[in-house]
Amino acid sequence: MLNDRYQMLFKNLMGLYLSDGKPVGSNTLSKLPEVALSSATVRNVLADLEKMGFLHSPHTSAGRVPTDKGYRLFVDTLLTYQEPSKVHEQDLRQRLSVDLNQDRLLQEASKLLSGLTGMASLVMLPPKTQEKLQQVDFLMLSARRILVVLVFGDQDVQNRIVELDREIQSDQLQKLANFLNQQCLGLSLVQAREKLSSAVEQNQLQGDFPYSSLLKSTDDLLSRQLSDRQSLVVSGKTNLLDYQEFADSQKLKRIYHAFNQQQGLLELFDKSLQAPGLKVFIGSECGNEVYQGCSLITRPYAVEDEVLGVLGVIGPSRMNYQKVVPQVDLTGKILSSLLKK
């Protein structure tokens, strides 16, 4: 669609712009050895590229800057990636080979990625709605203090200590645990909650001792598992302070606020969840005007072909895609392989 010369010039312009951040003019380009054209010729090309919507002049005498569409072109067709070295891969893999539960591991990966790229990194944690309740247990700490333990997935446990208002016998406790396990085992969290409340209503559990606070805690823990966690975790927010794109602290604050709200980003991550492979969202493609001038790179992670979630980085559109894209990809790959176990 784009003539060789046009591509070549555009690519060179992007290179200069990405490294300097200043608008690039025809003179600068024509002086490059690989260009070998007069500035006048370059000007004609640049004017065309501007008409096509790939470039933009901040003002009459200020050289050109890529538009979002220009970035899109660059990322889609002109960009070549640097494969990260094996050593680097080994290093990453080792840093993530810590014995952590799933959520912690994901957060660790996010931190690592933000450090690597010097930008903010995001992880969408796997949704827990489909998770099955595996086991309910009551541990007797004393006659009145009971530890309620709920086991869900692989490394996923919720617990809480309950103070009863009168004493309870260990066999009563056992009976309750047995009952709950019988009723709720293998149910999804939502189902388990329904079962629980219907059991209470039908008075199947009305005894002469305080089941109720135990049941309430069980229910609380189920609901906490369902809701009380951010599905989107952000690390390295402070890295964004380094870019003059975000020098305006009000703009930065809006971005941080948008991170907290999660709105908008979740949809993008969902898109990325559907399609395999790496995705780049540029500026307006991020769907929210606060992300103007930002790009988001996402990649799903999976365990044995089942996609669990998405991780990614966000930073100024003027970023080193050549380096960052492979880093995101690699981190996602390593993460997927480590989650396998």
Place this chain on the structure above:
Amino acid sequence: MLNDRYQMLFKNLMGLYLSDGKPVGSNTLSKLPEVALSSATVRNVLADLEKMGFLHSPHTSAGRVPTDKGYRLFVDTLLTYQEPSKVHEQDLRQRLSVDLNQDRLLQEASKLLSGLTGMASLVMLPPKTQEKLQQVDFLMLSARRILVVLVFGDQDVQNRIVELDREIQSDQLQKLANFLNQQCLGLSLVQAREKLSSAVEQNQLQGDFPYSSLLKSTDDLLSRQLSDRQSLVVSGKTNLLDYQEFADSQKLKRIYHAFNQQQGLLELFDKSLQAPGLKVFIGSECGNEVYQGCSLITRPYAVEDEVLGVLGVIGPSRMNYQKVVPQVDLTGKILSSLLKK
């Protein structure tokens, strides 16, 4: 030490400066109804106050600004506080009356405080070194998957799922749990770890089944409880973006970095831990030059006269002490009363 008129003028100057942030000149002051002095007289006083080190002129014709020493004077002897309303107190108390474990409650209080004050809020969590191990339990999820549970304080539980490389019988598991409870119960975390490792060395536990990975996990959990948590938790960092004192993003980044390192702050919190009541650290008193222009307000929180930790806020020295100080105090008070239970 300071003449009435001097005090009066200084206090008025502080009031104007705190609300406007601009250097205050003799004219502005002399026009205040409560001053009723000519600008020339005011000038003489200001010149004296400057010689004494309470004020400072940014440049020849720019009015005066308080020095750290000036802030100190203001906070120590001139400041009168606005008591927060009962309604407000009720509101706060209610927001914190959620059923959470101790650490979570403290973090919640910190969040609340940062929202209230519009600055960053810090909490020093109670140290866990003195905590006693209350109970060790192994829950059998399947013949090879064991949930290791360690119970510490009131609402403090650590757990992890361990995959064994061969099957284990429930009575073996029971035996191990009994042994550990016998040996380690009521010991401090450090002592418990020692006991554990010596038991392993003395081969008291060498059986024909895989105790070792269970013991290793137990030890891991103990050490995690000891170390793997930030003793200083910060919330509302982004609030600081609103102050032009922190418009320089590099300065802000250094501050955030200092938050992460915790160095310096911990010492101050320790000081506050020793002495009862509220403390204000101003500028250079914060001990680290990155906190230049910042003030830190701290207050210990306690349970039944036993001081557990400290909470506080940090923001620009030019803050509304009249409002913020009582807020910190109140939050600490409420926190202390809620932790009682």
Place this chain on the structure above:
DNA sequence: TCTAGCACTCCCCTAGCACGAGTGCTAAAT
């Protein structure tokens, strides 16, 4: 002891100007 007056200093804003970088257009050269 206070105050009015005055000379002085320094910041800040604006206008003006020259300069440089970059542009579009046109006409000549290849």
Place this chain on the structure above:
DNA sequence: ATTTAGCACTCGTGCTAGGGGAGTGCTAGA
């Protein structure tokens, strides 16, 4: 038919000069 050289033009930037304003210290008089 391209490419290039040349030219007029635009616009941001940096520098300088100058006026206005806010504030000061000092002095002399009330």
